[in-house]
Amino acid sequence: MLKILKTRxxxxxxxxxxxxxxxxxADFxxxxxxxxxxxxxxxxxCIEECPVSAIEKLDGTISIDIGKCIFCNKCADICPENSIVFTKEFSLSTTEREKLLTNNVETFIKEREFKAEELGLFKKSFNIRVVSAGGCGACEADINVLNTLTFDLSRFGIHYVASPRHADGMIITGPVTKNMxxxxxxxxxxxxxxxxxxAVGACAxxxxxxxxxxxxxxxxxxxIPVDLFIPGCPPNPYTILDGLLRLIGKIKS
Known part of the structure; x- marks a missing residue:
């Protein structure tokens, strides 16, 4: 026992x-x-190459719907002018679906809104029921990893609960199959x-x-109506954590 304590x-x-x-x-x-x-x-x-039709050309300008994007990098690889670059910006969440259509990092960060004052009652305690609605399991893995030592989700007062009757909200992953x-x-x-x-992940x-x-x-x-969109396939754990904290006002926009 003493050896274990000393190691810790x-x-x-x-x-x-x-x-x-x-x-x-990470580099990748x-x-x-x-x-x-x-x-x-x-x-x-890039439009033709995208496997999920996430890229649009509006008024001669290319935009990417990161709510559809699976971040496969095919558009960047095929672009002859190297016009598309996937940055290291991990803060991707927003409360408005239409704001996920973007072509500029600075504009996206500036224009999205988090009305945290409306969710102030969840700032000290936020219990979430996670529902996997037909996905592959990747989003669930990155949601679960937030409970590990590296992230320690509970230090922010956020907990996953087994019963929806004990929850303040729900996380949905997967495309929502008819059976679910x-x-x-x-x-x-x-x-x-x-x-x-x-909604966590492109499928949701x-x-x-x-x-x-x-x-x-x-x-x-x-x-059902959605209050927060966290894109990715799957979203990085920091992307999920950042979105949750912004939603309840622990990170100011």
Missing amino acids: INQGYKTYNFPKKLPAM FKGLPQINSDNCGSCTL ELAVKKVYQAIPSPKVVI ISGGLYADSCENYNGISDL
Whole structure:
């Protein structure tokens, strides 16, 4: 026992000091896309290459819907002018679905809004019921990892709970299959008001790779109102944590 205690003391403090200290993202991490409109030519190679139809050309300007984007980097790889770059910006969440259509990092960060004053009652205690609605399990893995020593989600007063009757809100992952429709609606109805709905991952926001399938909806917005969108495929744990903290006002926009 003494040996275990000594080893633990020597290890020191392992929880990362987020949000006071921002993490250094890995080299392979693909964050918020930046499009250089000045370099962008008249070709549509990126639009044709995108497997989830996340890229649009509006008034001659390319924009990426990060609510659909799976961050595969195919558009950046195929662009002959190198106009598309995936940055290391991990803060991707927003409370408005339309704000996920973007082509500029600075504009995206500046224009999104978090009405934290409306959720002030959750600032000290925020209990969440997680519902996997037909996804692959990747988003769930990054949600669960927030309970580990590195992130220590509970230090912010945020906890995952087993019963929706004990929850303040719900996290939805997956494209919401028809078989999960009733379960999702029952969980939503069982959560006491006021309640919060958080869509995590491209599938939950837009259907992702499963969009327009006859076996599922194109995201949870087809069934119930959503208060927070956290894009990614899957979202990085820091992206999820950043979104949750901004929603309840622990990180100021």
